[in-house]
Amino acid sequence: MGNANFELKYIETRWHDKSTLLEVNESLYSISIDEISNEIFEVQTTIYPKVVELNRSQFAISYTSQNVNIPPVIVLADGNTIPLKRIVNPESKKVWWIEHGAWDKKNKSWSTSTHKTAGKIIFKIGKQTLYLNINLVDASKEDLDKYLVDFKSGMWELILDENSYILGEAKQEEVGVVDESVLKIVDTALTHAKNILKKPKSELREVQIQKPYKEVKPVPRTFMELVTKGNARSLTSRGSEPNYNVPENGYVLYSLISMQRIVSQLCRVSRSKIERLKNNLQSLEERLFDLKDFKTINRDLVVKDYKKAVAEQDINAINAKIRRDLISVNGCELSQGYEWYIRITKKNKYGAYFCLFLLNNEWVPYGGCDFSSINLSEKYENLFLEYTDYRIFADISYQIVGNGNIAILSLNSLSVIEIIGNPGWLVRKQEKLEKMKQEAILLSKNGWKKYLTKQELDEQAKERSSIINRKEYFNKQHKNISYVATFLTPKEKQLRDIIKHLFSLGVKPLATFPNSMTFVQNPSYQAIHASYNKLKNQVGLTDEDVLMSLERIDNIGLVDITVLYERWCLLQLIKSFRQNFRFEPEISWKRKLLKILENKLFNEPIKFINQNSRRNILLSYEPRLENGKTPDFVLDLISENKAGGFTKKRVVFDAKFYSQAFMVKRGGISGVVKELALDKNYSEDERNAVFIFHPVTEALKDAGGPVSPQGWGNVSYLGELKLFDWDNC
Template identity: 30%
Template sequence: MLPAEVRYLDVFWSDPETVIKLVSSRDAIEFEQTPSGWKGETTTFPSTHHFIGVRVTDAKVEHTPYILAPNGNRQELRAVKQPGGDEVWWIQSDVWDQENKRWLSELYRTAGRVELIVQGQPLILENNTFNFTVAELEYYLADFKNSLWMLILDNNSPAKAGINKEAPDVFDNEVLGLLNSFIESVEKIVKKPGMVLSETQQKLPLRAVRPVPRTFREYATQPSTKLLSSRSFYESYDTSENRFIHYCIQRVLYVIRSLSKVAAAQERSYAQRIQQEIEWRDKLQATDTKKVDSRVYDNEIAKIEADLDELNQNLSKTVSKRCQKPFERRAERHGTYSIQLGASYRSSKTSFFANRLNGDDFRERYGTYLVVNFPCFDDFSLINSKLGGAELSVTGIYGKHRSFNSNGSEYFELTFYEVESVSIVKHPLLAKLSELIEHREELEKQAWIVPLTWEEAKDRRIERDVSTKKTLFYESLQNKMSDFLASIPTIQKRLTKVCSFFQGHKVKVRSDCPNTMVFVQNPSYASAKALFNRVTTLNGLDESVLNSLMVIDEVGLVNVASLYEKWCLIQIIKVLHQIYNFDIADGWERILVKAVLENSYNVEVKLSSSGRQQSIVLTYEKVLESGKRPDFVIDLISKRYVEPTKEKPQWSFEGEHQSRIVLDAKFRGDISEQHLSRLVDELYYDKNYSEDNNNQVFVIHPSPNVIEDRTSPLIWGTQCDYGQSNEKNHNIGSIFVSPSLTHSQSIENLQRLIGLFLQNNTAILYDKSTHILSWHNSACISCGNGDFSAIDMQYSPTAGGNERWAITCKVCSLITVKTVCATCRKSLFKNGPKWTYHRTMAEQTSNVVCPNCDTFL
């Protein structure tokens, strides 16, 4: 059992021995038991001065907790007692800072591995550093709170990153009118408040005295006094009804302040998005040339060289295996042939048709076919399948002869009894490699600047149109927020004045409404109560949710890694709900607030889209069958559609199928690409988040520009790995999503990933024989539009007869081209320069690379 709990602490001192105030983070740091002890991860911030605190949970402290250095030295921790309480925390303290009156702790400010010994057990802390400033941390926490408020208030699927949506109803004139009506009601109460008369005693002039026993005693002892104690009465507004109204006023004031904060944050967010869209549009419009990324170009060369080297190595390994089985030999000769192998002969693993021999088309020259046999190999078919039409130079002992097939037709056989060497003479990759290397010299002379291709120019025009529409949309939302904010100060001032009246008259607060006739007979009280109920049930709010939001608003010091998880949870829900238009099941607000406030497992948020005939179960901290708990699991449930037949001429479906993507939030700073790659591999393979290669697994992290060995020239190339290269098939990778001030647009990386997941699970019910499109559930990856009537689907097969769809969004104008890889039949999506997630060629960004087989189209 873990002998202690570990939390972040903020400690205020008056002197080295006296603590004025101690604040602990809401969430404790999680530990897992390993063979070497308990292990937990923390996040350090060099620019802040908090502490990592240890509190022993056993009844008795067996020894002073200490840090065990690698050389065996011990550093005992300092005991810190909670003022006014009994809790004792242990912190590391190095040097007393007299000027700022605080102990400095390197444990909180330095990255590395630290071993604590608590109750005789080792607690290993792995400190991950992050260079957030205090201002950025405060913004991060504020953004989390505002995002939570906005998501809960945004109950009507408003304001997606698309067009023709409305701003949240809570920020319109109707709500302002509702607030004004409530204020008018309580202002009427203040003008004529309910009250009770209470008896008291006070000193009055002799003429006005209404005597009590004390009056006679005073007069007997002081007959000449001018003031005597007298019975008196005073008006008290501290009634049960006024206590409830006071409570209502405080609650509405809290809602108004919260709406003001959220609206201000939204206004700033829209201003930032407008600026980003303008910059993106100007960048697209600035020139008809582009700069080719030399790193991506060189990686293409390296990739082709590696593929060729792998092919040659596999060929060499095959040759190195000597024949162990006897076979009949005929007229042996020694020599070399140049051969291009074709399909397998009679499903054999060692016999193949030869398309070309010594550079000539064999059938064209000899009028028949040639079969090449490799009886000395166990299996040559796997290697042949990867040769891709290569011409091989084969040297060894061979025999050749005529044969006749079952139809009596003559053909030839070439049999290699022993193979001394095999090498690639011609291959499409060799030609491509030679072309790239030769062209590289030209690019260097041109400083890597080249004209845009026709297709790239077209993609940029489309993306500019999308950006222009989004800019106009964000401007309308910003104006709406500005109008709302302009009305708030007057409303807040009026209600604050009313609240001051109740506070000045010492009216207490009561949360439950008293069952009295006042709220029936007095119109002002009745109106105030009714309007309060309407205000506190705006768009998904209720008393329970409001109470929880007030608790969350009080959160100060936090476990930042835990906060990042919950912030990511909100962003995922926002993308699914606000961008891709999945409706959330009733009661989700309480579920979400519970996930934020409690350390619960298997917290499910259910979403659905009747138009797409799909549903989603988003699970926070889902416990897999292996017992592991990834942060987020998204299960997408879709129909299994059945093509029409003569018996059933209509499309139908039989059952459902589930697709799963697993996301894990890792709050890391100064992380390298290699470290991130190892982390992703650990989750996918070692912890088996993939559940035996069945799930996609991605890490979400807040470290920008972590990709150094980039394979994509697109805007996300230094920030994300969508599993677009090395035949990962988008099954494993990482994306950059940050809550920082400077990277607010990084949420698009998450939108792109979820769009990838959804696009690969779309259905297009098209009958090629009749050319009738019955239905589809495609959605625009840019704005989320999934309206069947607002998406234009045009089918036009490629020259090779492969499927090709041009999917045009009528809302934002984005054109997505869906096709298939000619080599492996993998579905591919070209979403333009901003939303494409496949690998593309460095010089031709409109030319995508298959993520499954790494074949360039």
């Protein structure tokens, strides 16, 4: 346990009511504590929320000295605190501190989030700090780390991106570059920090110490000792000792801590970029390998498309679906009206359809008129197709206008409908099906290889040249970033060692720059101040609030995996806009992003612009729709057409992180999408497209396997098939 003034255990409590504790069962072993420093400790633990027998267990803290009654607190991400509840074991009288939670009257227990939440919780226990890292068996440490590490790396990479701009509203844009100059800055700071440690600035502080009586410089206590002790060998005397906790050293320590944090994140970002560049290079190699004079066709997808085309031209299946739709429209199966044979042609400008009726094996206008049209009504219009012949049982009324030349009919009710004959659109489907069949036969004979045309070969040559150029670019980037990572990693450890040494001298960090001649007269103190400012300028962290925001987010506590996943998705959207679709963010995007990550109530949109495509994107996090609903993300897509006008489309996304069992209870992927789009009305009366982000392979399986020959088709489902048709959850 070392210097920790507390011990940790899981305990089970039994209550008579919320004020009367009956029993405390303590675990046999205390939780192992890792000591980071004298005041900072870390714990790794695992919770099992699905194990019913452990539902009453909870994380508990006990001071090693039972006389201490300062409540430990949970430190939230925004700096607020939640005090723990004091309980006393009725049998041993030992005092424990637990999360207060909410009282569960039915089960007579206190329900707590620490039993259900994976991630990190920060406790302040007296003057000491405890970081509790909780692993959830339902979402393993590896699963959580995948998002947690990628989220933090992605956040720092976006902010420290050397190709982006630091955004100060009233400042000139400065490009932050991680290059040789950054390495020199860090090296210079380390050299001068070591010089400072050799002879740090100090002040002599008067203290009282025991000295031989001949060397004593008396204080009032000295005379008291002479009266009470007589001729003692040593007496209390004035003395002095160096005090290193001076403003100059405090500022140096603060600067070195900030530099160490920046360097640490640069190392993290470098490692992340190295991994991404390796993946990019591997992908380019695979693309080069695939560039041949033929394309390999996925037989399974061809078969799937063929079966789908067969179903689409099956008149019996089509009529069966129309009958089901009719019953759904009517609400029941009707048997009324007269039998009609009607041919629907094109729609006129009044919203009705020109039509003909079968009379003596000939299609003619109704009632001997020159023209006839029928109003199908909104209720039945979707059941009919243009240029199609039908047999129906219906109640139809009519009127003759235009001096008896025009018959206008109205469909009042419909009880039976079926397509007859062979309409033109069906003939085209049959021709397409036959063409698909012949192409499939030819592909089968060629081993499912489709040889390229001359034009395709020319385009492929251009693509090969482009890939080679991109490989050279990525290889150069990979070499440079690897050099940065190799150089900075050991420097970061040296900075930590120097910081630890300054702490051991009793120095406390001071953020305010002291107005002292030391920074004029002493070149090492001056160099630390200059190096810190140069490093901030070089990486684009010229404003302290940006760095502080990054650090607060990086140490986010009480992480609920759904919130973490939401914010991870937000970063993926931004990275996709910038890296894949070449959208440039607005000037203040970084500050907006940090405010979003710090405070979910901030919902001012971030604007992205692509001048080449003349498209803009407004990305909002948890905005309030007109109907009062608040989805996770809203994308307002604004595009300019050739005439100079603008078209606006809205896409709504919601991030979900359900277990498979919970997803099934919600009706599967389709049930969740339907709930969001229709029940919660994220579609705003079907005006918006609604999607969800969800890391589950079942959607792909239920979709019938890959639905695209593209590489992402093996791991992603983007709704290529009609919604809800595939999902049988």
